[in-house]
Amino acid sequence: MSLFTENMRMITAVVIEDKSDAVIKSLLELGALDFVQINNLPPEQMARLSKNRPNSNKAAIEDARHRIDNLLRQGKRPLPSSKMLKVQDMNDLNIMSYTSFLNKFSASLSALKDEQKSYSQKLEAMLEMKSYVDENKKEYLDIRTGKITSNIEVLEKRLSEFGSLIIQKDGIFSTMTLSRDSANVSQVLEMLGWEESADSKLQRDGSLAVIDKLSIEIMECTQKKEEIEEQVAEKIQEQEPKLLEMWCNLRLHELSDQIRSYFKYTNNTTLFSGWVPTKDANKVETAIFSATDGQCVIDWTDVTDSIYETIPVAMKSPKIFRPFEKLVSNYGTPEYGSINPTPFVAAAYLSMFLLMFADLGQGFILFLIGLGMTINFKKNPMKPDGIINRGVAVLMIYLGIVSMIGGIIFGSCFGYPIIHAVWFNYHEVVQGHPLAGTPVQSVMDILGICIKYGIIIIFIGLGINWINLLRKRRWGEFLFSRTGVSGTIMYLAGLYVAFGYVRSGFVSFSFNNWITIVLISGAIGILIKEPFIWLTDKKSRHGKSFSSVVSHALGMWIIELLETFISYMSNTLSFLRVAGMGIAHVSLMGAFEQLSTIPGTHTFAGIAIFVAGNVLVITLEGLSAGIQALRLNYYEFFSKFFNGTGIAYSPVSLRSADHK
Amino acid sequence: MKSSVSTYGFINAKLKAKIGNIRKNELEDSLLKAGSLVEAIGILREHGYIQAADTFDKTGDLQMVELSLLKDVISDYQSVKNLTTDYPKQLVTTLLTKLEVENIKNIIRLWYSSAVHHRPITYRTSYLIKEKIVNNINYVSLINAITYENIIDSLKSTWYAQVLKKFDFEIIARDGLFELETELDKYWYRLYMDSCNSLSGDDKIVASKIALTEINLKNLLMLVRYGWFHKMEASKLANSLFPMGNVYSDKNTLDYIKTTPKSRQPELLVREKFPILADKIKDITNNDNKATMINQTRFIERFLLEEKRKIYQRILGGKPFTIGIPLAYFYYREEQYYMICGILGGKYYGVDSEKIKGILS
Structure with a gap:
């Protein structure tokens, strides 16, 4: 890990045009070049360069890729990610054939859905009838038993649009429709020569038989409907490898086109330029060299003071600091050549949270919640980020751990001073009966500690600023x-x-x-x-x-x-708020403790108050402490050194974010 | 009495954020790009319409998806209603009643289709809302109504019965449902205006302005669509208007209605209020060609709808703590609902994206 943002070098390369595709593939695979547009050349030199070579249809490629996403989403299949991209899998792109395949595939799914729709409609009608049978609202049902001069097929065909149910036994027909269709059903039956049976037994048996059939039909329709739902999912699953292959090829072409958009052309050569972290410079040079069989000219420009603002900034922090990188990038990108603030932010943020939310038990709960959410996100990679995103889930694990450490330091567990404090017991001090001989005796002492802590944070900020300015x-x-x-x-x-x-x-x-x-x-x-x-x-x-x-x-x-x-x-x-939050935490838990132990309170009620108090404190105070720590970082700490004028290093690579 | 900030602070902030999301148009663009209905449903799922997408998975039925989306809209109205109190709550309830009116109209249309035109309606009843929206209505009895009296009887505990009693089966079978539906709408608009008038301060100003603008635009649309395009006779046309707003009481309107149907000129009708529109339609409205008339009617309708859109845009930029924001939210929410249904319908019938876009705009 480097303490500073990574050193960068600018490459300008001229390659034989025939080799430009090979160069694109190599650079894409390497993913280290943050391209710049070549437009600052003298006008006479610019005039010798042609416009970019026409790209394939960017919008069509993107649309086709999104269509694949949507189909996979409909099949409840995991969406493809950049991790699947391999440059060697890149093939020639025939967007027309892709579109045609997607159209045909979509049409086949639509046909299945139409079939499903007809079962669904039939089912809805039968469920309505069933509800009237079950609720004994037979006045809404029209059940008839009798004979016709035609056969059952004709009867079924003519009554099908009324969602009818028909059974036949020994030449006797029983039908069930809805009363609201009676008039129209009567007309149809009349045309078929219907003769209503006057036999009450036949009527009763027919009625029971048709009700029995209703349940069977409902089961069959439900089954059919579900089968089609599964068929659709299976069909998508069947085609998944092809869809993924297409998706990858489309994405690779999208990225290649993105690289190509930075290229300028003469008659036979291609010219491009971009920024590379110094440590990757050799790799980039080798890649271009081998892709062109040495038919290239490469020129390196080193960074000079004058162009600090235009150099992209790459910050490499160890994985352990990943959640804090987001806190920094949300604020801005530091200037090139500055100290990477991420480790300092991590230390400051966690120590602030520790001071504000020190509790072994509550910290453990926070840790478990964070862990649970992280595992859940890992198990469900398709789950979209909400207010609580993947970064926040990991951050909660960290916060839980430091809160537990804080609990040990200040002797607090679930709001009770039941464990031995390593430094001083926060509860005893806040409640005005500190242990004699301990270094902290009053709330004023706590305020003093937090002010001193704040001064240290401010001086760290100033120190970082001095180093940055001296380096530049x-x-x-x-x-x-x-x-x-x-x-x-x-x-x-x-x-x-x-x-x-x-x-x-x-x-x-x-x-x-x-x-x-x-x-x-x-x-x-x-x-x-x-x-x-x-x-x-x-x-x-x-x-x-x-x-x-x-x-x-x-x-x-x-x-x-x-x-x-x-x-x-x-x-x-401003750092008094650190003490304020810590004191509020102890006071609130003290209040809940008193409430739960009021004489006469039922044990169960006492436990309920204790649990509710902890839930409230973990939710509200946990959130509040997290926000306050962020605020102290952004306003009190960052304002001393952070210059957010940098441009983030963003190489075109296989891992580049999808542009939706 | 609660201040406007405490009444609307929370709810309006929430609704403004939702309006912001709706107005981004991301969903519309993505839906239009879908290659088929199946793909479009995938996009709905991505944009959080999980229930609607699941409905499609289970039924394959677009109309069921539309019903699910409509239920979402109703549920949104109900959430806003639960967050308001007193007269603003009454207004939101009245607005929710409009959705109930539309549902009742749909049920009556189905009954009409069966009773008058002898068409089967069994499957179509699945696409109706049968849960309570505002009034306690026995939907089972209403849907199963055989006679017109059954319908009135099913609605006897509500104001709908009062309106429906003005008609009978013979009138409906002879004249159709237009007048009955207009009467229901008129009654509802009276409720709407009453609710607006119950409000106070800025709420009353904003809500009344919106209501009157809407009534004026509706009346103009009626006058153009029925008076000019369908050449409706004077008395019927006059009766179809909502008796509120300044379009209704305008002298130009009276003159327009009195003019023989073939000589009516929409240009003169809109000249005072929308001179730009009047200039644009000046020459073409004299053309009797059916296709041209359809296009021109659509042109005028679009213009008037655009005027309505502008009103809501102005409200969003106006005072933040009034009933205007919930009203704007309902407008955008419904517009989004119609947009989704329109695109899904287009995708189902394989209509070209550009054509769908043209129809929607």
């Missing part, structure tokens, strides 16, 4: 900015005064001469920052005159000083 040789910002030396010494002076005030029992400020000198030096530093940068860095001038820079600096000075003072003070005091 931004002397002006390093020496004179609010988060550089000037701001830091002012902050130190402020801390000295504040701690002196606390030490005096909130009576007097320890304001020495040297404090004044430090503050004035810092203030002057902030004033001269912009003029200094103008004098030392010509590129930063952007056509501005020295006098305008000076007058702007003077004008902004007071505001800048005020902002420096306010931001450092508010950032530091």
Whole structure:
């Protein structure tokens, strides 16, 4: 793992056009090149390059791929992923034949669905009749027994549109339809020469027989309907290998076209350019070289200070920090060449959560929930991410673990101070009866610890900022900015005064001469920052005159000083929320504990209160602590060093995200 | 009394987010690209219409899918209703009643089809809603009605019976259901206006404005569709209008109705309110060619529907804590429902995507 963002190099290559397809395949497989558009060449050179070679129909490829997704989704099959892509499987693409196959396949499924529909309609009608039989609402049913002059086939055919049920025994027919169709049914029967039986026994037997048949027909229709549902799924499953093969080929062509869109052409050659992490430079060079049989020209450009903003930023953190990468990327991409903030964010976020939600039992529950959700997501790869996504599930495992550690440190388990505290017992301190001789005796001590903790976090942020600025040789910002030396010494002076005030029992400020000198030096530093940068860095001038820079600096000075003072003070005091959340956690659980032990409370009620209290605290406080820790990272920590102006490194690779 | 922020703060934030999702049009684009109904259902599943997709898996029946989607819409109305209180709740209930009115109309249409045209209706009753929407209606008895009196009897505990009593089997068999349905709609619009008038402050202004705009546009559509395209006679046309809004009381409307059916000119009717539309249809509405008339009627209808859409767009950009947002949500939700049904229907019959898009727009 590198502490900094990865070093990058820019490659510009010219290859023989005949070999460009082979180059595309090699680069796609390697997946290390973040392409840039070649459009900054001098006009006369640009004029010699032709436009991009016409691509295949991008929209048609994407549509066909999505059609496959939809068919697989309908078959409840897992959707294909980029993990299945292999460059060697890439074949020539005939989009017309793919479309034709998909059309035919879809049509065959539609035919099955039409058949299923007819069973479904019949079933609905019979279920309606069955409900009237079961609920004894026979007035809605029209059951007849009698003879006709025609045969059963004709009768069935003519009555089928009424959802009828017909049985025949010894030349006697019994029919069941709905009363609402009686008039129309009578007309049909009349035409067939129906003669209603006057025999009451025959009528009764016929009625019972037709009711029996109703149940059988319902069973058969249900079975048929389900069979077709299975057939559809089986048909899709049968075609799954072909569909997946097509999907992969389409996706590979999509990616190839994406690479090709960065290419420029002369008569015989292809030109492209892009950024590569330095560690992969040799691999890329070798890949191009072997794909072209050496018929290529490769030129490497090293990074210079001037183009920091245009260089893509790759951050490689160990797998253990993966959930925290998302927290960083949600905020922005750091500038190229900066320290990778992910490990620091991980440490800061987890330690903040530990201080706010320290409980062995509740942490364990959080851990189990996170673990359960992670396993569930792994078992159901198709399950879409909701508010709780895969990243959050893993994060909950981490939070559960640190919460458990916090519980051991502060002696809390399910809101009860029942375990021995390694450091001090949070419950005893908050409830005002701390153990004598322990380092923390009051709530004020807890507040003090959190403020000190906040100061450490702020200094880590400032330290990261100093290293970043020194590496980029931004002397002006390093020496004179609010988060550089000037701001830091002012902050130190402020801390000295504040701690002196606390030490005096909130009576007097320890304001020495040297404090004044430090503050004035810092203030002057902030004033001269912009003029200094103008004098030392010509590129930063952007056509501005020295006098305008000076007058702007003077004008902004007071505001800048005020902002420096306010931001450092508010950032530091903001960490009081860490103590606040911790105290609230203990107090809430204390309240539930008291409620559950009120004299006269039934044991069962006591347990219920205890469980409900824990559920409420885990849900609300857990969420609240997570959000507060995130907020402290984003506002108090990141504001000291994070420059979100970077561009994320995004190579075209087999693993590139699908663009839906 | 609750402030508008506490009344609508939560619900409107939730509905605005939902409206935002509906207006993204992602679903429409994806559905249009589907190669068949089966694929389109796969897209519905992806977009969270799990129940509708499962219904298709189990039945293969598009109309069952539509029923499932309609039930979703009703359930959405009911959720909003449960989140509101007092007069806003009453208004939402009235809006929900409109869906009940449409369901009742569908049931009566089926009965009409069977009783008057002697067509089998057994299978078609499966596509009706039989659960309670607003009123306690005995749907089993209603669906199984044989005579017109049976229908009235099944609805006797509701206001529908009052309206239906104005008609009898002979009238319906002779004149069809148009007038009966118009009467049901008129009654409902009166309920709607009453609910709007019960509101106070901004709610009353917004809801009344929407209601009157809708009534005006409906009346204009009636005047064009029936008065011009179908050349309905004056008394019938006058009776088909909803007796509210300024289109109804406008002098131009009266003149238009009085004019002999063949001489009616929609251009003069819309000139005052929609001069742009009047200019566009000026020359062509004199054309008596049937195909041209169909196209022009559709053109006018689309224009008026677009006007309605604009009203709701303005509401979304207006005051955030009024009944306007739930009303806009219902509008967009129903529009989405019709869009989905339209596309699924098109896919079922193999209609070209571009053509479906053209019909929907």
